[in-house]
Amino acid sequence: MLFAVGTQLYFFVTITLDSTRPPMAPDAGIFEHLGWYLTHGGRLYVDAWEPKLPLSYETTGVLALLSGGDMYRLHLLSVVLMSGAVCAIVALVVMLVYDITGDDIVAPLAGLSMFLLPGFAVRPAYGFKTKYLLVLCGLLAIYLYTRGYPALSGVAAAASVGYWQAGAIFPLIVVGLAVQRRDMRALERVVAGGLGFTIVMLLPVFLLWHSASEMVVQVFLVPLQTEEHASLLARFVAGVVHFKWTSLFVVLGGLGLAHTARHCFTGTDGVVGRTEWWIPVGAAWFVFLILFVDFETGGYTDLIPGLAFVAIGLGMVATVFRDRQQTQYLSAILALVLVVNVVFLGSVGVIFTPVETPGPEPMSDLETHDLPAAYDEAEPVPDVRYLYWQQAEPSTCHYRLSVMELRWLDRIDSSVDSRCLDFGTASARLRNG
Numbered sequence: 194m195l196f197a198v199g200t201q202l203y204f205f206v207t208i209t210l211d212s213t214r215p216p217m218a219p220d221a222g223i224f225e226h227l228g229w230y231l232t233h234g235g236r237l238y239v240d241a242w243e244p245k246l247p248l249s250y251e252t253t254g255v256l257a258l259l260s261g262g263d264m265y266r267l268h269l270l271s272v273v274l275m276s277g278a279v280c281a282i283v284a285l286v287v288m289l290v291y292d293i294t295g296d297d298i299v300a301p302l303a304g305l306s307m308f309l310l311p312g313f314a315v316r317p318a319y320g321f322k323t324k325y326l327l328v329l330c331g332l333l334a335i336y337l338y339t340r341g342y343p344a345l346s347g348v349a350a351a352a353s354v355g356y357w358q359a360g361a362i363f364p365l366i367v368v369g370l371a372v373q374r375r376d377m378r379a380l381e382r383v384v385a386g387g388l389g390f391t392i393v394m395l396l397p398v399f400l401l402w403h404s405a406s407e408m409v410v411q412v413f414l415v416p417l418q419t420e421e422h423a424s425l426l427a428r429f430v431a432g433v434v435h436f437k438w439t440s441l442f443v444v445l446g447g448l449g450l451a452h453t454a455r456h457c458f459t460g461t462d463g464v465v466g467r468t469e470w471w472i473p474v475g476a477a478w479f480v481f482l483i484l485f486v487d488f489e490t491g492g493y494t495d496l497i498p499g500l501a502f503v504a505i506g507l508g509m510v511a512t513v514f515r516d517r518q519q520t521q522y523l524s525a526i527l528a529l530v531l532v533v534n535v536v537f538l539g540s541v542g543v544i545f546t547p548v549e550t551p552g553p554e555p556m557s558d559l560e561t562h563d564l565p566a567a568y569d570e571a572e573p574v575p576d577v578r579y580l581y582w583q584q585a586e587p588s589t590c591h592y593r594l595s596v597m598e599l600r601w602l603d604r605i606d607s608s609v610d611s612r613c614l615d616f617g618t619a620s621a622r623l624r625n626g
Contacts, residue, residue, distance in 0.1 A: 196305060197283040197314075201276035204318040209272045214582060217268060221320025222578035223593045225271055228253025228321075229264070230586060237397075238404035242590045242598055242613050244415050247408075248355030248394055249323040264582060268320060275317030278325040283307050285332040286501060290508035292339060293469060302524045303508030306446065309439040309530075310500050312493045324497045327356040331363035332501060335471060338367045343379040347386025355394050358412065359487065359498065362478040366471045373468065406615040414619060416487075419600040428488050435493040439530060446503035449510030450476045472509070476502035489596065 209215045217225075227241050231254045237247055253271065260267035283304040291300035308314055316322055334350035337343075346367045353360030364387055371380035398405055423431070433440050454473035479499035482488070488495045511523060575585070577593060590613040591598060602609060605622040614622065 196308070197280045200308070200314045201279055201317065204315050205272060205276055208315075208318040209269065214265070215268055215272075216319060217578050217581070218316070218319040218322070219577060220595075221268075221271065221322060222576070222581045223595075224249055224253050224321040224323065225256075225264075225267055226577055226581040227593075228255075229257040229262075229267060229581070229584070232257045232262075233586065235586065236402035236404055238407035238411055239402060239613055240590050241587065242411060242593060244411050244597055245323065245357060246355045246394070246412055247398060248352060249321075249326070251394065251397065252326070253321055262584075264584060271321040272318055275320070275322060275325055278329045279307075279314065279317055282325065282329050282332065282501065285329070285336055286504050286508075289332065289336055289339075290505055294508065294512050296512065298521060298524055299508050299511040302511055302527060303504050305524075305527060306442065306504035306507045307500060309442050309446075309503070310436060310493060310496055311439075312435070313497060313500065316494065322494060323356045324494050327353050327360045328498050328501050330356065331360055331475075331498075334363050334367050335370075338370055338379075338383070343367075343371065343376075343382035344386035347383035347388075348390045350383070351387040351390040351394070355391070358416070359479075359482055362475055366475060369474075370468070370471065373470075406617070407613050409616050410614055410619045414616070415597065415601050418604050418623065419597045420486075423488065425484060428484055431488070432483065432496065435496060442507065442527065442530065443503055445510055446506035449506035449508065449513075450502065452513060453506065453509045472502065472505055476506065 227235070227237070227243070227250050230241060231237060231250055235241055237243060237250055243250065252274075253267075256270045256274070257267050260270055286307060287300045287304035290303040291297070294300065317325065330349045330353035334346045334353060337349055338346035347364070350360075350364040350367050353363045364383075367383050368380065371377075371383055398408055432443075436443050450473050453469055457467055457470045457473065476499065479502060483495060483499060507527075575592075579585070580587060580592070589609065589611070591602065591609045591611065594609065599609075602611070605614070605619065607614075607622070
């Protein structure tokens with residue numbers, strides 16, 4: 194936990210505070226600008242195209258209100274939130290593994306394993322990223338249920354889905370835990386908490402933005418129509434590239450997950466019981482997503498949700514060691530690897546190229562943003578970070594221009610300056626296309 198806090202403080206001071214206009218990741222610019230835009234009359238899904246449920250933008254909208262409209266302060270609040278999420282994720286992994294193993298060496302080992310991905314520690318310094326909150330809420334849902342708070346567990350599980358649809362596995366896990374224990378009262382509270390939070394989350398869509406039809410198109414229809422084209426081999430290789438030399442520890446974590454899955458069914462392990470089925474199930478879900486559904490191979494952040502289960506798997510494999518000294522050796526080796534990961538691969542780079550991170554860019558460079566070659570007929574558009582720092586409202590709903598968005602526009606034979614479509618119009622375009 195101290196390692197997590199230390200890394201976040203270091204990157205916050207050396208990256209975020211070390212500039213009058215801090216460097217910002219492009220996707221952070223989208224989240225933070227749209228949060229600000231919503232506080233100035235923008236309507237999600239109508240004035241701004243977005244394939245996620247609204248919770249991310251409601252979160253940055255609240256941060257925008259807290260910042261008083263100051264864009265520098267909004268970015269700082271976003272970085273603080275992300276850094277806090279990193280520390281909380283590590284703490285939750287430690288507590289969940291300790292609850293299972295009761296081992297005060299294995300549990301911190303699992304928590305530290307979150308830093309196997311070099312970019313995990315440094316990415317929060319560049320702004321808002323929804324996948325950190327997805328993992329935080331998902332693990333929190335499981336932890337709260339095991340501690341006897343089913344209603345709050347349902348709320349946290351619903352929040353994980355609100356941050357990214359792939360978080361749907363977490364409500365299923367907490368419902369499954371209640372069913373396994375045959376605790377109908379807890380099940381009712383889980384469902385009530387989840388439904389209550391979902392209703393509150395969607396209220397602005399129906400009452401404020403009046404964008405329910407457009408939300409259905411962008412959140413549910415678009416992902417089905419814009420599949421990733423990377424091959425299975427390309428996805429696998431990309432995972433190895435992003436983890437670099439810690440890929441061996443990822444394999445070790447996978448063995449721990451396999452060990453857990455085996456003993457969930459046989460019940461022959463003295464540590465892992467049948468109630469730990471959620472560990473291999475959650476891991477299998479995110480492996481499926483990475484290999485077959487949603488993995489932008491050029492970036493590493495899609496690996497973060499699955500990384501949490503790899504870390505837990507490493508904690509589980511450490512329980513196999515009969516000699517406590519072997520566990521201590523593994524912990525020491527892992528600690529050394531993680532220091533190199535964070536200090537060298539996360540910033541300046543030794544042995545391997547460091548994680549690619551954005552530096553401060555002149556506003557003149559952000560003022561125009563060229564589209565991919567397939568969209569050369571369109572006029573260059575401003576980078577979303579330019580809109581953010583200039584506090585400018587977009588001229589079209591298609592201003593994030595992600596790969597998925599451009600694929601969608603191509604699928605419906607539309608242009609970047611077209612309006613966001615409702616469900617009826619989008620369905621007609623797809624039928625005619």
